[in-house]
Amino acid sequence: MRTPSGEMSTSLKKGTWSLEEDQKLVSYINRYGIWNWSLMPKYAGLSRSGKSCRLRWMNYLKPNIKRGNFSKEEEEIILHSRVHLGNRWSAIATRLPGRSDNEIKNHWHTHLKKRGTYNLVHQTTNPNDIKNTQQRVNHVTDNIATQPSEAFEDDSSSSSSSITPSIEQELA
DNA sequence: AAAATACACAACCGCGCGAGC
DNA sequence: CGCTCGCGCGGTTGTGTATTT
Numbered sequence: 001m002r003t004p005s006g007e008m009s010t011s012l013k014k015g016t017w018s019l020e021e022d023q024k025l026v027s028y029i030n031r032y033g034i035w036n037w038s039l040m041p042k043y044a045g046l047s048r049s050g051k052s053c054r055l056r057w058m059n060y061l062k063p064n065i066k067r068g069n070f071s072k073e074e075e076e077i078i079l080h081s082r083v084h085l086g087n088r089w090s091a092i093a094t095r096l097p098g099r100s101d102n103e104i105k106n107h108w109h110t111h112l113k114k115r116g117t118y119n120l121v122h123q124t125t126n127p128n129d130i131k132n133t134q135q136r137v138n139h140v141t142d143n144i145a146t147q148p149s150e151a152f153e154d155d156s157s158s159s160s161s162s163i164t165p166s167i168e169q170e171l172a
Numbered sequence: 173a174a175a176a177t178a179c180a181c182a183a184c185c186g187c188g189c190g191a192g193c
Numbered sequence: 194c195g196c197t198c199g200c201g202c203g204g205t206t207g208t209g210t211a212t213t214t
Contacts, residue, residue: 015207015208016207016208016209036199037199037200038198038199038200050199050200051200051201054200054201058201087203087204088202088203089202089203090201090202090203101201101202101203102202102203105203105204109204
């Protein structure tokens with residue numbers, strides 16, 4: 001195994017994030033952007049690994065992240081996408097703006113897995129709903145089949161590019 | 173009311189890939 | 194061309210909460 005250079009074994013904190021840690025990470029990224037996950041936590045005053053920070057940001061702190069219940073339509077998209085894409089959660093996540101791959105994966109394991117197959121999602125809906133839903137799902141599936149997976153624009157990339165080494169100097 | 177169990181969500185770990193040197 | 198590094202992904206585990214006994 002490799003040992004990431006930026007995050008050596010300096011007693012990194014693990015477990016649930018506190019509000020204070022969230023605030024530190026958010027305010028740092030808002031100010032300086034994302035330039036290097038391995039080094040950022042140090043400058044942000046966090047005793048966390050870069051991986052941990054990245055996960056926290058991607059899944060909960062990033063703007064536009066949707067929290068809370070999945071809609072029926074979102075579940076349908078997940079179920080149907082999984083049939084076509086398998087367990088490629090990140091690819092499935094591109095079909096659901098505002099949802100992270102981790103959240104979708106969790107939702108699958110806790111809710112949707114039990115249903116077994118895509119078809120069972122319809123078990124409580126009336127015939128008309130089923131028809132309409134099937135049309136929507138077919139539309140989504142067609143898109144999946146035709147366009148690889150660039151689908152939704154991701155604004156995270158815009159912030160990660162330009163801000164790099166000068167920050168390190170500024171903060172050192 | 174307390175203990176046991178099930179459930180849902182948050183976070184970690186290991187690995188592979190691509191870019192840069 | 195091989196090596197190192199950082200990032201992202203998917204699987205798995207940990208933890209808190211709700212429900213049942």
